[in-house]
Structure formats: structure tokens, C-alpha cells
Amino acid sequence: MKKISLLILLSGIGTAVLASEQEAKPIAIPEPSLGLSVTEILVLALLVFAIVLLLVSIVLFKAFKVMAKEQLHPTPYQKYVPEAPLDYEEWLKTKKSKPGIWSKLLSLKPIEQEQELVIPHAYDGIHELNNPVPKWFNILFYGTMIFAVGYIYYYHIGEYGQKQDQEYETEMAKAAEDKRKFLAQAVNKVDESTVKVDKTLIANGKNVFMANCIACHGEHGQGLVGPNLTDEFWLHGGSINDIFKTIKYGVPAKGMVSWEKSMSSVNIAEVANYIVSLQGSHPANAKAPQGEKYEAKAATDTLKNESSPKK
């Protein structure tokens, strides 16, 4: 009777909990977000509480069940039966368990087998034991020999692999090559927006100019087919960036070549710097000025202003 009433009570609690869960579910947050409102948090807390309550009631129910069972049919107590004391020999037998990992790893033999290991000779009454070498050690040992044969054949007889010093040299050469490539790439990244006035580029720029540009701009940049590059007047802007851009993309419609394809951006930067350095050189037979007068706006625009900004 007790059990049944308990069951009814507990199931009542259970259904109550379930009901509260069912009620809570529709209100539960549709999608979990961090910005929970107070009601949402409360509902969530209630839900958690309901689940905990359910678990607790299940555990309690089980406990009560066991208690009720014990009340109705108590399990009889077990009687203490003292164990008969073993004699030494038998106790030893129980001790002889399997060898441990350590003994296995070192191939250790149990002390009872010591007699089998004794080497039949004695010096001053001292006997020697022939303890076996562990198998793994032997494998390793002979393995190194096999490896050595392979190694000598690969590196010293067949000369398939590089020796240490050769390897060092190859790696250094590769590093130097990588470095060269990297630096070349870093320099090549210059374009019309990053080009800077730089005196050190002028010498190379002159070579580039002599090789490519004099046919149209004259030996001193005084202008022939192309405009005079030594005056302050520019058709396409006189800043280093503008000049770079003109050279890079050209003015195909007016006969100025685009040099982007046939020249590296470094070379363009160099020749642009050379042209900037020609400013105010007043060569003979100069072509009449064309375009608009350009005045250096920024400190970086002309070589003269490179270190002393114009106020």
C-alpha cells in the first residue's frame, strides 16, 4: 500500500514537472542569442530547474523503491566466515603472478630460474649469470648496422645524396637566390603612387634615357618629336608620380610609347628620376614649352627640395 501511494505521489510530481516543462517550451527562446531579456532568462532558469527537479525525483523514487522493498522483504545478513590461514608454500603460489611490464621489458627472469642462468665457471667463487639481452635491444642494435650499410652505400659509394658540406653549399646558394628574388620583387613593386625622388637612381636613369628616349626627346631632353622635358611646363603633370605614370602608360594617341611592357618598373622609376633631375638644365635648341606650368607642391616632388621642404 505504502509503495503504491508513494508511486502515485511521485508520478504526480513527475507529471507536474512535465507539465511545467511543456508550458515552458513554447515560450522558450526561438533562437539562442546573447541578448536575452529578463523573461527569457527566467523561463530558461525555470526550465533548467524543472529538469533538475525531474532528475531528483527519479533518483528519490528509486531510493524509496529500494527502501520499501527492504521493509517488506529484508535481505538476511551475511554471516562472517573466517578464512582458513594459508601455509607459506601456498601463499607463495598465490604470489607468483605474471611478470610485470618492467621485467618483460628487460627480459628479467624470475629468481627461481636463476640456476638455469648460471654460466658454468667461477672466479674466486664468483658465478656469472647469463642474463638474456632483451629482444627489442637486439633489433635496434642490428638495425643500426643495416642502416649504416645503407647509409654508406647511399652517401659514400653510390654518391646519390649530398654530403654535409655540399648540402650546406647548396642551401646557401639557394638562400642567396631566394634573397635576390625577394629583393628584386620588393624593388619591382614601385608604381606611380609609391615612386619617390631618389638621387641614387639618376645615373641608371640616364642610361635608360639614352637607350630609349633620345630619338623623340633629344639627347638632353630638350625635345624633338616629343616635348621638352627640361622646362617647367608639362602636358601630363610634372610631379615624379605624374612622370612615372606618363612613362608607364604612355600617351599612345600622341606618339608617346607605353613602356610598361618593355621596361621594369625599377627602370621607369630611374628614368623618371633622371627627368626630374633635368629640371632647369636649359639645353641648347630647347623646344618651346608646352602644357601647363608645374610648380612643385610637395617636398618630395623635385630633387632640389628633397631635403629642404619649401615653405
Ligand code: HEC
Ligand atoms: C616615339 C617617340 C617617343 C619616345 C621613344 C619617347 N617619347 Fe616620351 N613623348 C613622346 C611624345 C610625342 C610625347 C607628347 C605626348 C602628348 O602630346 O601628350 C611624349 C611625352 C612624354 C612625357 C610627358 C611630357 C609632358 O609634358 O607631360 C614624358 C615624361 C616622356 N615622354 C618621357 C619619355 C621617356 C622617359 C622616354 C624613354 C623611356 C620616352 N618618353 C620615349 C614621344 C616619345
